[in-house]
Amino acid sequence: MRTAVEVVSAVLISYSVALNLMFSMFTILAWSRIRHHHHGENSQTTDEIFRSPLTPPVSILLPAYNEEAGVVQSVKSLLQLRYPELEIIVIDDGSRDRTVEVLKEAFELVPVRRVMRAELDTAAVGQVYVSRLHPHLTVVSKENGGKADALNCGVNLARYPYVCAIDADAILEEQALLRVMAPVIDDPEVVATGGIVRIANGCTVRNGRIIDVNLPRTRLATLQVVEYLRAFLVGRMGWAAVGTLLIVSGAFGVFKRSVMVDVGGYETGTVGEDMELVVRIHRRMREANKPYKVSFVPDPVCWTEAPEDLRILSRQRRRWQRGLLETLWTHRKAMIEPGQGIFGRFALPFFVVFEALGPIVEVAGYIAFPISAANGWLSWEYALAFYLIAVGWGMLLSVAAVALEELTYRRYPLRRHVVRMAVYAIVDNLGYRQLTSFWRLWGIAEFLRKEKSWGTMTRKGFDPAPATEALSSAAAFQEPVDAAADVRR
């Protein structure tokens, strides 16, 4: 027994060290890339992109399901985007509330006959409307088919060479689209690009714009602020640096339309449709031996609301884990297929070992070490020291993410913000991380049970400012649930 415990302990320790080493490497890579990018801001302005007639036009796709309360605000926010040529397509995914009616009233929508290319299969499409006030605003009403199906419908309707998918509850900064399109303009090989998503809880929103950046009031949401910094500034940036970014957030991502159509659009049978699409793009482009890049821009900001309730957060994290597992399972063969390079041989196995199986190992460690120590198979000092290293290393990585934000973008303006973030970066490894590991483990169980629902997700809305409406839940889409969009990690 003792030998078995020693073997398990050795595996857990090696795993923990390997995981932290990998994330340390990503932190260094991300640090270098972000500093590089940040300095680059002195050598380009979005004005150049805005005034250039060569900037490619973009179709913005906004899928909406039961968004009566917030959709007008979201569309108003999109209408304020600074970009030379764009169209906005709102796809009502069979809402059971007054989503289409409120849009009709707010934007003077009139029904039009519209011929759609059926390049991607979707549920039946109903009426198409165009706004009299904003002729570049189109609303299409269709039968409920889920978020991915709604996005596919938007792709069919899109007239421009790039499509930007955003969540109905996301708030884009005025320059966000110009910034996220910069890599596309700079390099024609870029087929997908995403931007950083930040947490809007605590911020003040007016007329679809963030007018005052603040940290959330609740501890849970503040912990997520640090978590998002770590995920986006370190994780996404690190993966982009090695050329294998596997996730472009469903809350804000731009894709080359032709590539999206070539690979078959969004997969409707998964709750992780954003990751699945990017993984499929990697796989198909590599199969076809076509040059391509998936890029990440750390500064175009999309703000979204984070759950402030443990129950909802748990549901979100379980769904993310299921989406991850579904994607990895669907594309498992890419790990052995010839020609998949670093994507198939490194990125996918990394996600399998450290993201998909991570919660199992982590939770096993949390349970095994104290039991082993209690039975005398392992010394308490040894177990404690190991915990302290694992936790201390995790803290270091979180503090490094906050430092990265602090040395570059400093979006949280006050000194107390940075003090609070630094404190939460330390604290998030003392309970919160363990809790999310447990939820992810639960997500694995749900995946094995073939659970498919999105679950409900009630949103509280952003901080009230005059003329601010509480945003409803965003994009759960799948019947019979009635809400929920969120960012993906």
Add this chain to the structure above:
Amino acid sequence: MRSFLIQATLVMVAFNLVLTGAVIFNRFMVTVARRRYGEALARVRPRLLGWIDGDDVDLRCEGLDRRALVDLLARYGRAMHGESRARLSRLSNELGVSAEVLADLDSPRGWRRAAAAFRLGDLGAEAVPQLMAALRDPDRRVRNAAARSLGRLENPDAVEPLVVALANGSIARAVAGQALLDIGAGAAKELDSLILSREPQVRAAAAELLGRLAVGHSPILVAAVEDPNPVVRVAVARAFGRLGTRSAARTLPELLDDPVPYVRAAAATSCAELGLSEQTERLLSMARSDEHLPASAAARALAVLDPDLLRGASETAGSEYISEAVDLLEVRQ
């Protein structure tokens, strides 16, 4: 092993404390630096605005005030045109600001060189040779910034290296293209030569830019309707729509019969832009029976060229594309 773990734990704790302290201290320092810079801007800005208004102001300064002055000169230079900008450029030269920024072009750091290349365009500095040399910089950001500044300086000498950079892909096509558009008609001759490039994307970019420069008849563009690559023919069709010349009007209808649907679509759209009302019957036939893209484009073109014909067609022997165009027409009216 135990002692190693304990030592490692202590190291982790120390690292965390140091990094956390550094983050908080950095914010303190940044706040102080920002305040001081803001004060410097507040001191320098009224003096510079006074100078712009014609007051006799001595703008020589040092330290943080100097940095604020350089930033303001670049910012105002970006927004100004014509004589005002030329005057600001002369001031930058007199104060040695341009020379100072120019020196940064030799920095070992790519971002610093890129920032300098960018700023030289805003300052209107006499730095065309240096910026042309920067088009060969190993750092892409520097090359892009230099191209953008050469466009800002509107110097025709820069056309050839920009065209070369566009052709070999060393600069983002949109950036090089915009720079050539900024330089204006002087770029057209070099662009003509690009239409003979071996690279179809380059030929297409050249055709697109020639259309946007709108310099008039271009025999080489007319000849490009025979280009074997449809991407180029699309660009030529679009260019014809913008050029509005007699030769464009004569040649464009040929592309309505192109075997590639999106070339026909581009040609239909350009017919509307050129106001080629003699093509309405052809467009009507396309709107009734062609594939999705050209049929849709033809119907929309008809909405511009002859709305009554379109409405009439929708009531008699229409098509879904004609109905769509009629509906959109009604919305826009």
